[in-house]
Amino acid sequence: MLVYDVIIVGTGIAGLNSAINIPKEKKVLILCKENSWDCNTFYAQGGISVAVDENDVESHVQDTLNAGAGLCDEKAVRIMCSEGRDAVNSLIKRGFEFDKDEKGNLLYTKEAAHSRNRIVHAGGDATGREMHLFLMQNNPHPLMYKTTVVKILFKDDRVFGVKVYHQGEFKNIYAKNIILASGGIGSLYEFHTNARTISADIQGLALECGCELRDMEMTQFHPTVFVSMEKARKQLLSESLRGEGALVVNKKGERFLFGYDKRGELSPRDIVSRAIFDYKQKHKGEIVYLSFENFEKKFFKHRFPTIYYNLKGLGFNLPEDKVPISPAFHYMMGGIKCDIDGKVSRFKNLYVVGEVANTRVHGANRLASNSLLEGLVFSKRAVDKILFNEQDFFIENFDEEKEVLFKQNDKTLKNRLRALMWEKVGIIREKDGLQEALHRVEEMLKLDIGKLLRLRLLTSKEIIKSALKREKSLGAHYIKE
Numbered sequence: 128m129l130v131y132d133v134i135i136v137g138t139g140i141a142g143l144n145s146a147i148n149i150p151k152e153k154k155v156l157i158l159c160k161e162n163s164w165d166c167n168t169f170y171a172q173g174g175i176s177v178a179v180d181e182n183d184v185e186s187h188v189q190d191t192l193n194a195g196a197g198l199c200d201e202k203a204v205r206i207m208c209s210e211g212r213d214a215v216n217s218l219i220k221r222g223f224e225f226d227k228d229e230k231g232n233l234l235y236t237k238e239a240a241h242s243r244n245r246i247v248h249a250g251g252d253a254t255g256r257e258m259h260l261f262l263m264q265n266n267p268h269p270l271m272y273k274t275t276v277v278k279i280l281f282k283d284d285r286v287f288g289v290k291v292y293h294q295g296e297f298k299n300i301y302a303k304n305i306i307l308a309s310g311g312i313g314s315l316y317e318f319h320t321n322a323r324t325i326s327a328d329i330q331g332l333a334l335e336c337g338c339e340l341r342d343m344e345m346t347q348f349h350p351t352v353f354v355s356m357e358k359a360r361k362q363l364l365s366e367s368l369r370g371e372g373a374l375v376v377n378k379k380g381e382r383f384l385f386g387y388d389k390r391g392e393l394s395p396r397d398i399v400s401r402a403i404f405d406y407k408q409k410h411k412g413e414i415v416y417l418s419f420e421n422f423e424k425k426f427f428k429h430r431f432p433t434i435y436y437n438l439k440g441l442g443f444n445l446p447e448d449k450v451p452i453s454p455a456f457h458y459m460m461g462g463i464k465c466d467i468d469g470k471v472s473r474f475k476n477l478y479v480v481g482e483v484a485n486t487r488v489h490g491a492n493r494l495a496s497n498s499l500l501e502g503l504v505f506s507k508r509a510v511d512k513i514l515f516n517e518q519d520f521f522i523e524n525f526d527e528e529k530e531v532l533f534k535q536n537d538k539t540l541k542n543r544l545r546a547l548m549w550e551k552v553g554i555i556r557e558k559d560g561l562q563e564a565l566h567r568v569e570e571m572l573k574l575d576i577g578k579l580l581r582l583r584l585l586t587s588k589e590i591i592k593s594a595l596k597r598e599k600s601l602g603a604h605y606i607k608e
């Protein structure tokens with residue numbers, strides 16, 4: 128029987144950076160649901176935060192802790208900010224090119240709640256796409272596309288592999304170690320910025336095999352998203368636009384954010400999200416815009432080419448036109464609880480890295496552009512741990528029974544769940560609304576449904592239960608008292 132040394136689930140930054148750090152002699156298999164680029168990493172625009180020099184590490188730590196509102200694990204934060212410099216330098220040494228000025232110096236930009244410019248970027252606003260391509264080109268291991276993990280095979284305190292659904296068939300794949308790098312939960316919400324593959328099924332599977340999810344109430348909403356479009360994934364207007372001068376204005380062109388926070392456009396994203404949400408509610412749904420009046424066209428096109436062309440395709444002429452914006456779900460701070468090497472305590476050989484993991488590095492609110500960094504730093508740590516800690520492996524056989532993944536009414540119920548999560552478990556929460564949401568999710572779980580919807584519901588239930596438990600607002604979790 129073929130047994131891999133490591134199975135990696137996910138082809139985002141966390142999965143692929145795990146892969147490139149495992150020697151090619153090892154037997155590694157990488158799995159992803161659709162195409163490799165169908166992941167949040169591919170869509171990351173703004174960049175990756177990194178301490179500018181050794182002296183800046185402490186300030187990066189403090190900015191991260193401040194954004195995290197007291198819920199961060201300081202040790203994890205210190206690891207991310209200090210090892211982040213090596214992680215980014217190691218990409219540069221391998222040949223990755225961040226944007227530079229004419230003299231060849233790295234260009235650092237600023238994003239909300241960073242006390243200085245420390246975000247490096249590539250391809251202007253195409254950092255994620257450039258990194259994804261680079262990591263794919265440097266990956267020495269085989270990759271199986273269009274493969275959905277539908278079960279984690281485990282017995283007692285060991286995992287033995289995964290059951291996958293691939294080209295209409297179920298198959299067990301065995302491995303000595305598993306790294307889950309399957310990303311967040313975007314498509315649980317009606318409005319979100321995430322890739323279509325990001326649907327919280329792995330979090331549901333983790334619950335099924337007894338792993339703990341932590342901080343699941345900490346869901347981050349991005350303030351500046353163009354939501355009036357057909358696709359499930361809505362068009363994000365990067366934080367760095369505001370960092371470099373874009374303004375949030377009402378229909379008369381007036382800036383109103385200073386009425387909510389003295390930092391105006393540079394307030395942390397949860398404050399800006401709630402301000403826009405509140406402003407729209409108080410002004411009968413008045414449209415709020417992002418204005419680019421401070422930008423010169425040539426600079427805008429060069430600095431934000433992806434946004435420029437994506438919005439051109441949607442009929443906007445930037446920077447002249449204002450774009451209507453609304454907040455949308457963006458990032459999950461909570462996840463499968465793990466230690467600073469990504470290890471899940473429930474099992475001897477299961478690791479989680481990237482957005483699916485919860486090291487508490489983001490606490491109650493993620494500082495902008497810290498997630499790509501988290502993916503780089505903690506995937507390397509997990510791999511080092513696996514390579515250093517080789518364990519005896521014995522084989523267990525598991526059945527290859529079919530799972531019923533979908534049932535007839537699932538699509539309708541899935542959309543109902545999305546609307547429910549948006550309305551009752553969204554930007555501003557109320558205890559009654561959360562209780563109603565919990566009740567409705569529990570009722571849906573009693574219906575005759577397929578496994579994938581069941582997994583979404585299990586994860587949603589965990590988010591709602593965590594939100595109910597936290598009775599006072601903190602960070603991204605805002606509850607009306």
Ligand SMILES: Cc1cc2nc3c(=O)[nH]c(=O)nc-3n(C[C@H](O)[C@H](O)[C@H](O)COP(=O)(O)OP(=O)(O)OC[C@H]3O[C@@H](n4cnc5c(N)ncnc54)[C@H](O)[C@@H]3O)c2cc1C
Pocket residue numbers: 136137138139140141142158159160161163165166167168169170171172173174175176254255274275276277308309310311320321322324325326328329363457458480481482483495496497498499500502
């Ligand atoms: C529009 C957008 C812009 C962003 N901009 C930035 C930014 O500028 N800077 C920053 O730091 N962060 C940014 N973020 C956040 C950041 O991109 C993500 O947090 C990060 O890329 C997550 O990486 P990951 O490797 O954990 O997961 P992802 O990149 O999301 O990859 C998840 C992978 O898991 C696979 N998968 C999921 N479930 C299964 C399953 N059941 N079976 C098999 N495979 C599965 C998927 O197919 C995919 O390959 C942005 C996010 C979005 C959505």
